[in-house]
Structures are given as C-alpha cells and as structure tokens.
Amino acid sequence: MERSERIQSPDGRRVKKTDILRDFQVSFFAMSRLASFPWTFLEKDLDNNKSSDLISDILNQTCLHSLCRKFPPSVRFRRLFLSELIRREAAGCDPLDELYDALAEVVGAADTAECYKSYLLPGGEAVSLSESVALISEGTTGLVTWEAALYLAEWALDHRQTFAGRTVLELGSGVGLTGITICRSCSPNRFVFSDCHSSVLRRLRANVQLNGLTEETSPTVSVEELDWTAATEEQLQRIGADVVIAADVVYDPDVVGGLVKLLSRILRGSSPEVLPEVLVCSTIRNQETYDGFKQQLEKEGISHEVMDGPVRRVFPYSRLSSVQLIRLHS
Incomplete structure (x- = not known):
C-alpha cells in the first residue's frame, strides 16, 4: 500500500x-x-x-x-x-x-444556546439533532443526549429483529437519538416518541422532522405527550405497543414511582398472548436511586433480567459510566 x-x-x-x-x-x-x-x-x-x-x-x-x-x-x-x-x-x-x-x-x-450534534450510523447516514449546549436547560435534562440513550441505540443496531415490523413506544424520548436510530436502521412498522415536558416535546418534534420522519413516512412516526401518572388506558391501547423502550429515565426518586406504575400497567394491560417486550436502559449515577427503582419493580411483581452481552461500539461517548440494560417481565 x-x-x-x-x-x-x-x-x-x-x-x-x-x-x-x-x-x-x-x-x-x-x-x-x-x-x-x-x-x-x-x-x-x-x-x-x-x-x-x-x-x-x-x-x-x-x-x-x-x-x-x-x-x-x-x-x-x-x-x-x-x-x-x-x-x-x-x-x-x-x-x-x-x-x-x-x-x-x-x-x-x-x-x-443551541447546537447540532450528528451521530454517524454504520451505513454512513447521520442522525442529526438540535441539542442544548447546557446539560440542564429550561428546567429539564431532556434537551441533550445521555449515555444510556447512546448505548440503547447501539444495542438496537445489534438486535434489529427486536424492532422489525413492530410498534414501538419510547418513554422519555428526550431529543430523539435512540428512536431516530431505530427508525432509520431497524425497520419498525410504527414508532411513537413520547415525553411530557413542553420544551422537550418541541425539540423532539423538530428533530424528528429534521431527520425526515413523519406520519407519511415508513415507518409511521408520531410524537405524543405522555405523562406517566396521567396516561389513560385508552391512550395506551390506542398506541398498542409491541415493544416499549426507555433510556435514562431512572434518575430522580420522585418520578420513579410513576414510571413503575406505568410499566406495570403496560405489562398487565396487554393480552396475555401478546405481551410487549419492555427494555429500560439506565446510566447508574446514584446506586440508591437505581436500587430503589428495582425494589419498586419487585413490589409490583415485575421481574427483570440484565442484558449484559457485548454491543458494537458505534457512537463516541464515555464508557466510564455504569450503564445497565434490563428486560422486564410481569
């Protein structure tokens, strides 16, 4: 050479x-x-x-x-x-x-106060996101991409069959990195992004459109306001998710209870023949908070398994943080 x-x-x-x-x-x-x-x-x-x-x-x-x-x-x-x-x-x-x-x-x-970050996919495409320069902006941490979202996106690229042809609901979508990666690379039939903070929803909708995803595209994409403590059975049934994912949502003890209650309803509100696959990926910043989340899952009768297999490194981020992906079972 x-x-x-x-x-x-x-x-x-x-x-x-x-x-x-x-x-x-x-x-x-x-x-x-x-x-x-x-x-x-x-x-x-x-x-x-x-x-x-x-x-x-x-x-x-x-x-x-x-x-x-x-x-x-x-x-x-x-x-x-x-x-x-x-x-x-x-x-x-x-x-x-x-x-x-x-x-x-x-x-x-x-x-x-805003900038663009672009995350390059293995095929050469880019997921480009408008993000806040500050880690905490407008009273929320949802305007930047965190490690667990990047890890879950990498896991999805290695497990595309989990999402192919299915309806996926993402809880706490933030700026949209994980969901947009799945829409671009994993061939879901339908993808529902969700969050509850108004500023996050505005940024999320803009990023979804920025990456060419709309209700008219394939997969069909929508962005919904979903408050974990106020979601109705009608809303959950209308979404009809086969797969539910969430990344970096276990960070505040005050909101963990509402999250666990919603996950319990999702797992038990479905038909026994078609149980949704539920995956939660967390950056463990406070062990006590994370342990409390798992304890509340157990109280609701929800078991979990740790998905600790290796994933291909696609995106650049610090690997020093402890990130754990779990699959939930009712």
Missing part, C-alpha cells in the same frame, strides 16, 4: 488512514471531548512526513464537510477544535491557508 493509505501509530503499528479520518469525523460531529480525539496519530504523521496533507484531509472531513455546513456543531467547539489543529500544524509543517480561513469564520461568530 502507498504511504498515503497507511499511518504509523505511536507504537509503530500501521493503521488505515481512512480509519483515523473516520475517528476524527465521528468525534467532531458528536462534539466529543477534544482529549478523546486521536491526536497522537496526527502528531506521529507530522513528525514523519512534515506535510499538512493529513490536516487538510481532517479539515475536509470535519469543518469543511457538507454536514457541518448544514448542521454545525457549536461555534465554541469548532473554535477549540480548529485551535488544536493549528497548534499541532504550527509545530510540524507549513501553514495551511484553509485552516486559518476556517478559524476566521468562527472567531467572530456569536455563541448560541
């Missing part, structure tokens, strides 16, 4: 240049922590070749990519990312005009 197709890693291995560019691209569009980018490969290439070719390729796959023009990450993030590229370029090769032009474009731009 030609040198341009392989890059020497810091430990001497030869890796595909396309894989390094993909890592930069995936991390950039998901606005990952800059420290998690594969900078060492770039530094090694600059040391060996004194050429800005790899920096130019990285730039074309990130800030100059058409996806960035359409759904740009935050101004601040792009500014920091370009500054990191320039810092490394300055030490290793001649200046690259396009790099400084890209920085000039964002230096004077105003920061905004």
Whole structure:
C-alpha cells in the first residue's frame, strides 16, 4: 500500500488512514471531548512526513464537510477544535491557508444556546439533532443526549429483529437519538416518541422532522405527550405497543414511582398472548436511586433480567459510566 493509505501509530503499528479520518469525523460531529480525539496519530504523521496533507484531509472531513455546513456543531467547539489543529500544524509543517480561513469564520461568530450534534450510523447516514449546549436547560435534562440513550441505540443496531415490523413506544424520548436510530436502521412498522415536558416535546418534534420522519413516512412516526401518572388506558391501547423502550429515565426518586406504575400497567394491560417486550436502559449515577427503582419493580411483581452481552461500539461517548440494560417481565 502507498504511504498515503497507511499511518504509523505511536507504537509503530500501521493503521488505515481512512480509519483515523473516520475517528476524527465521528468525534467532531458528536462534539466529543477534544482529549478523546486521536491526536497522537496526527502528531506521529507530522513528525514523519512534515506535510499538512493529513490536516487538510481532517479539515475536509470535519469543518469543511457538507454536514457541518448544514448542521454545525457549536461555534465554541469548532473554535477549540480548529485551535488544536493549528497548534499541532504550527509545530510540524507549513501553514495551511484553509485552516486559518476556517478559524476566521468562527472567531467572530456569536455563541448560541443551541447546537447540532450528528451521530454517524454504520451505513454512513447521520442522525442529526438540535441539542442544548447546557446539560440542564429550561428546567429539564431532556434537551441533550445521555449515555444510556447512546448505548440503547447501539444495542438496537445489534438486535434489529427486536424492532422489525413492530410498534414501538419510547418513554422519555428526550431529543430523539435512540428512536431516530431505530427508525432509520431497524425497520419498525410504527414508532411513537413520547415525553411530557413542553420544551422537550418541541425539540423532539423538530428533530424528528429534521431527520425526515413523519406520519407519511415508513415507518409511521408520531410524537405524543405522555405523562406517566396521567396516561389513560385508552391512550395506551390506542398506541398498542409491541415493544416499549426507555433510556435514562431512572434518575430522580420522585418520578420513579410513576414510571413503575406505568410499566406495570403496560405489562398487565396487554393480552396475555401478546405481551410487549419492555427494555429500560439506565446510566447508574446514584446506586440508591437505581436500587430503589428495582425494589419498586419487585413490589409490583415485575421481574427483570440484565442484558449484559457485548454491543458494537458505534457512537463516541464515555464508557466510564455504569450503564445497565434490563428486560422486564410481569
């Protein structure tokens, strides 16, 4: 292979240049922590070749990519990312005009409270989401994507048969990452996104439309307001879910009781011949809260099994958090 197709890693291995560019691209569009980018490969290439070719390729796959023009990450993030590229370029090769032009474009731009994050699917498509820059915004945590939603989306990509041809209800959909991934990749017949916070519902509806999903598309998609403590039997029967999923909904002891009661109604309100499959994925931030959730499930006569098989890593996020996926049984 030609040198341009392989890059020497810091430990001497030869890796595909396309894989390094993909890592930069995936991390950039998901606005990952800059420290998690594969900078060492770039530094090694600059040391060996004194050429800005790899920096130019990285730039074309990130800030100059058409996806960035359409759904740009935050101004601040792009500014920091370009500054990191320039810092490394300055030490290793001649200046690259396009790099400084890209920085000039964002230096004077105003920061905004919202940004776009794009999560690249294995087939090359992107799930692009409007998210809040702040972790807590408008009194809710539902305007950003959390680890359990990313993990559940990865699990779904490895278990597409769970959703194929079925009606799926998602509780606490947030900005929509998991559900949109399932709609794009797992061929459900119908998908119902739901939440109860007005700001989250507005953002969720916008993201569903942003990704080309409507009631006229396949799968049929709808976004519903669903309050766990006020959902009616008529509403649940009308949805008629074969599969119910939820990610990062077990975080507040004050709302766990309402969630468990709703899950109990879903599991017991169906016909015994067609029991829905119920999957709950949680980032365990507070062990006491999570244990309390499981105890309340037991009191309602709901058992669970932990789905602890490996999943393919598709999206960039911290794997240090403890994430657990469980399947519920009445």
